Amino acid sequence: MTHSSDVILDRMMALHPKIIDLTLDRMWRLLERLGNPERDLPPVIHVAGTNGKGSTQAMIRAGLEAAGHRVHAYTSPHLARFHERIRLAGELITEEHLAQVLDECEAANGGTPITYFEITTCAALLAMARTPADYTLLEVGLGGRLDATNVVDRPALTVITPVSIDHTQFLGDTIAQIAGEKAGILKRGVPCVVSRQHEDAQAVIEARAARLGAPLHVQDEHWHVEEDHGRLAYHDDTGLLDLPRPALIGAHQVQNAGAAITALRLLGQGEEACAGAMRNVTWPARMQRLTRGPLIDAAPGAEIWLDGGHNPACAATLDETLSRLPARPTFAICGMMNTKDVAGYMAPLAGHLAHLTAVPIPGEPNTLPAAATRDFAEGAGIPADTAEDAASALAAIVDRAPDARILICGSLYLAGRILRDHA
Helix, strand or coil: CCCCHHHHHHHHCCCCCCCCCCCCHHHHHHHHHCCCHHHCCCCEEEEECCCCHHHHHHHHHHHHHHCCCCEEEECCCCCCCHHHHEEECCEECCHHHHHHHHHHHHHHHCCCCCCHHHHHHHHHHHHHHHCCCCEEEEECCCCCCCCCCCCCCCCCEEEECCCCCCCHHHHCCCHHHHHHHHHHHCCCCCCEEECCCCHHHHHHHHHHHHHHCCCEEEECCCEEEEEECCEEEEEECCEEEEEECCCCCCCHHHHHHHHHHHHHHHCCCCHHHHHHHHHHCCCCCCCEECCCCHHHHHCCCCEEEECCCCCHHHHHHHHHHHHHCCCCCEEEEECCECCCCHHHHHHHHCCCEEEEEECCCCCCCCECCHHHHHHHHHHCCCCEEECCCHHHHHHHHHHHCCCCEEEEECCHHHHHHHHHHHC
């Protein structure tokens, strides 16, 4: 009898003592038992990078769908429900279908050690292989070289968005080492779109591409993108495109848009797809303005934003985004994981925040205690205190400044709880 997906997912959490254990051996074993579904996918676009890979993938999907294509998409982590990770021919996987493929993977695995991300990735690949579509978008979970998504021999295209320092306990502690992991998605002869990179990252990517004969399409060399009077100006060797600015908020989305447009053009898509990518893209918890729910009801005069960025590069883009918004006292409600560079995250925000309230992330064993988050904020020169949760933090802010701009930030896991419980 098939159980609910939540029950099966809970069991899968216990199949390996570590949440992250980077190797592909367990993937190959289970995929073979499942009949190698990774060989039966519609043409694959594989997306890696430290920042921007989810937004870039969302734009590529919006563009392909605007051109009439049916698109599978796999992404992680989810925000409110696991089903968000798997999109089949444009629609989120149904509960019945998800439970079915999870059941099959659990049975085929036979209780042998495998991480949660690995076995659920196998389930996604199984569902995608069985559902007709025109393209498959795979977002790397962590790194690239040994990531569970890196099992497709010959994708149609790969994309590497900006590489920065993150997940150092798994990927290395230099830009060059981390870029080496990201560049692990490059395949022999397969073109790769490369966003603007630190010079150390670019050198590593270029060296691996040369060894594999993988043609690179590099920002500022093969393609250029900029915002121009509220529009998006893109040009490459085939010409100039005048497009709407991407619907996602933030100056960094211009660069992500350029990578998405380059990918679409390499896939043979025209201007209609590129314009649709800009107009139709949605990607929650990336500088998302909340417009309804209990938090809005509790603070009718406030402007509430949600952002799940969690590393120093994300904070730098957040800093730039805040500087472009109309002046307004800005208060943060911040929860972070204890695996992150919290000091590096706080530093770029110091000039924008009137005050920060630190909160724990509910249900997360690796949450940083609120008091520690507060101490990091104060160390960056941000006045800070703590609260038990986001709702009580909001109430205290509204009591002080009813018309404040309130930024809920620091973690995708916190953002997911907000969307699930309050929006």
